[in-house]
Amino acid sequence: MRSPLCDRFGIEYPIFAFTPSQDVAAAVTRAGGMGVLGCVRFNDADELDEVLTWMDENTDGKPYGVDIVMPAKVPTEGKAVDLDQLIPAEHRAFVERTLAELNVPPLDTSAEHATGVLGWLHSVARSHVDVALKHPIKLIANALGSPPPDVIAQAHEHGVPVAALAGAVEHAKRHRENGVDLVIAQGYEAGGHTGEIASMVLWPEIVDAVGGENVLAAGGVGSGRQIAAALALGASGVWMGSYWLTAAEYRLGSAANGISTTQRALLKATSADTVRTRIYSGKPARLLKTKWTQAWAAPDAPEALPMPLQNLLVSEAHQRISASTDPDVVAMPAGQIIGRMNEIKPVADIFAELLREFDEAADRIQGAREK
Template sequence: MRTDLCDRLGIEHPMVAFTPSEHVAAAVSRAGGLGVLGCVRFNDAAELDAVLDWMDRNTGDRPYGVDVVMPSTVPTEGSDVDLAAMVPQQHRDFVRRTLDRLGVPELPAGQETGDAVLGWLHSVARSHVDVALRHPVALIANALGSPPPDVIGRAHERGVQVAALAGKAEHARRHVEQGVDLVVAQGHEAGGHTGEIATMVLVPEIVDAVGDRAPVLAAGGIGSGRQIAAALALGASGAWMGSYWLATREYAQTTGGSAMQRALVAAGSDDTVRTRIYTGKPARLLKTRWTEAWSEPDAPEPLPMPLQNILVSEAHQRISAAEDPEVVSMPVGQVVGRMNAVRGVEELMGELLREADDTLARLGRLR
């Protein structure tokens, strides 16, 4: 199963895996796909540089990529805006009351919370790009639209492809006009930041809009070889998968905790909710007691990005440390209903490829 995407990225199979885990990304690349490491969790360039050094040593000389979060409207370094001061006290009080009611303990005394919002800032995303371009990355993807022209230009100077996510055909057209090489058509079913249009409708719309100028990757709800074959039938050059890798042993190597994976394995495809509570932009999350609290009558409206990030930053760290599967705060798509056991990346890749090949062969026999 090869498409033009394989030749463009130097991979064996037209499968791209977005993940915040370097262990998952490296395993996918070794298996012939393209592992794309999410950089938003890295607050400083040195930490990311060390992880990319590890990727260089552990991908078996196979290509890999990185994903940055580069919002264009967030104040950068040098701004006089005190973002924390813009968070209303009533929002802080609601978060405190909710954590107490859900039984989420305080972080241990002396444990540094860090500033988890840093990775969402434009200036930090630029430092992620600086680090990535010092490594042999094959792709830089931006989760929040087209990167700035200078970032695209720098990537192209080093022979690095640039991708951007799109939830509408008009977004895809704008990406290509600005120099983006690959468009990820991410449907409503997807985890994390996602739009209103379902994958089945969105992919052919974007292929019709830009497919003659840039390969299109289908994203949202893909968790089987049949769905990869369906993406190709819709005109996509490959599949972009994120949520599916959360329930892997390699992901657990990065996170250490098991509560999130227990929650994912127990969830069905109707156990997600699209909400602004995670970052301030609409994002699909696992439905838990934490997300339900934000839909209650006394809950305030979520703040815009990055103020919502600042508001819930420590809450997310406390929730993660609590290891309670009923309270976790985790972006995941509707494909969670297919994630019924914790398995290895190599096993999943093999299963996906076999089913995709079988499906394509079956379709080829139809008359």
């Protein structure tokens, strides 16, 4: 399993893995792929710096990247207190009432919790870029499209390529015009922020528009067969996110017997158990379907607020949910590929399975050609 991206990035396999877990990202990199650490959970620049230092020390000198959340247009942020004042009282009341109805306990004030608030703000995202470029990263990806032009220029000055997610051909073309190096063609099936076009349709459209050497296929990738399909449709690699959530190395959130509450929820979910909604960030994102998402879909629920207000609104709620032990009340981005995520496995085993399935698919394709 090779493509020009392997030589371009110095990796063994064209598998790029987005994950908020440094343990998973490092394990993917060590296995021969490109681990890409999600930075939105870091509100403190020093904390991110410490984690990236850990990545430097635990990736055997192999390449890794970072993922930020930064809109191309600079919003008016002001002070946090001013943003708080823009959140309607009825929205706050709904969140508190819902948490009470779902029996989600308050936070343990003696414990530390990642707030997940400021990481969505433009100013903090810029600090993530500044910190990351002090480390030997090999990629900066942006979950919200093209970063601002000066950020792209800053990355390129450090010799770091830039990737951006696209859910439509026009987005992909705009990314390339803006100087983005890699387009992540993310289909409707994907977890997190995603568009409305399915992967099987989107991938070849974007490949035809911007050239396959510049495209990573994302959305519904969780097997070697799907990687083979992505390459057959012209992409030069794959971008996988949800599939790593059930890796044994994933240790974020509350856990029991080595399995996190989120993982317990994912293990029993099917491919039908996700929902595309704006309640996570204010922009359409696919989440695991739980009692939390169902509450927001009720007739008496308020409309989601625009970014970043929605995240400010639900930030503490997500902290409380993450600290709880109820798998039926989880607030987690997850794609439709969760139907294949039925056991906890180390990253090395996941890689071995992906490679075996890819080889089997390639053999089938070769056999079909010979017939």
